[in-house]
Amino acid sequence: MTIRSDQRNMIEAFQQYAPVNVTELAESLGLKVWEDDELPVGVSGKICLDSEFGGSSGYSVIVRASDPFVRRRFTVAHEIAHFLLHKDKIGASLTDDGMYRSRNLSTWEEVEANQLAADILMPMPLISRYINSVGADPATLAALFKVSEQAMRIRLKLPQ
Template identity: 35%
Template sequence: MIAPMRPRWNLAENRANELTQDLSAPPIPVYEIAESSGVNVVFVDFGEHAESVSGLCDFNAARIYVNRDDSTERQTFTMAHELGHWLLHRDIFINDPDAYPVLPRFAKPDSKNPLEKEANKFAACLLVPNRLLRPVKDAPVAVLARIFGVSRLMMEYRLKNV
């Protein structure tokens, strides 16, 4: 499989929905979902890179590394984002490891990379599924963010895209 030129929005959203279809209330247990998807989640000290790197997916080791110093909300998003890479992009890596290097998730990500866009879409849909957000979308943003266990910024994004 060759890396997509454009993000596959439907693929990302559908895969996230498959993983949450049996859940009836937030917050989404992303750690458990990741572990049950065949990847280990490891919280690590990124040392001198702790300010800029939130996490990464290591396809060879079947691990998601998450910055232990980040806020809980950022860690949750990082787990979901890296799980997106694991589920959506593993075939690309297996077929051509040189074409898909380990991509750390930076605090300021590359907004042009279609693989990063897919992983972001997957994470947003996994953590805040449309079917759970629609019935409560008129509640205050801060309340929804707390209930879903995500940042206010992430919740604002989801509300604009529901």
């Protein structure tokens, strides 16, 4: 499934500099983002229909409040990806475990969501620009993009 061009343009509007403001991007796409410290054990995040507190699309994204900041950012991007790619399969609610697996979706669809989440947080043209100014050290780039060093190393195709 492809992303609508207006949604693609909105993502690009948030990719002019690092770090990508993923919460504001979510809200621009109609998703209200909440942090919850009472999600069940093993749940990293969810996206659900929320007529009372949801964004303009009617959906809320909920992330585990106690997760590290960079992981919460990745979770928000992952749930955005489900909204853009798999909206028809979310139903009332889609819950991702600690490995970003859900009951609603296949492994391949979860891979697809992780790929789009990485594209959102670490757009290659922006990474290239920062490499030109600060160099290619993955820890430095991860700090600038506010992602985990592991995520940046995957992005740069470096050994883990």
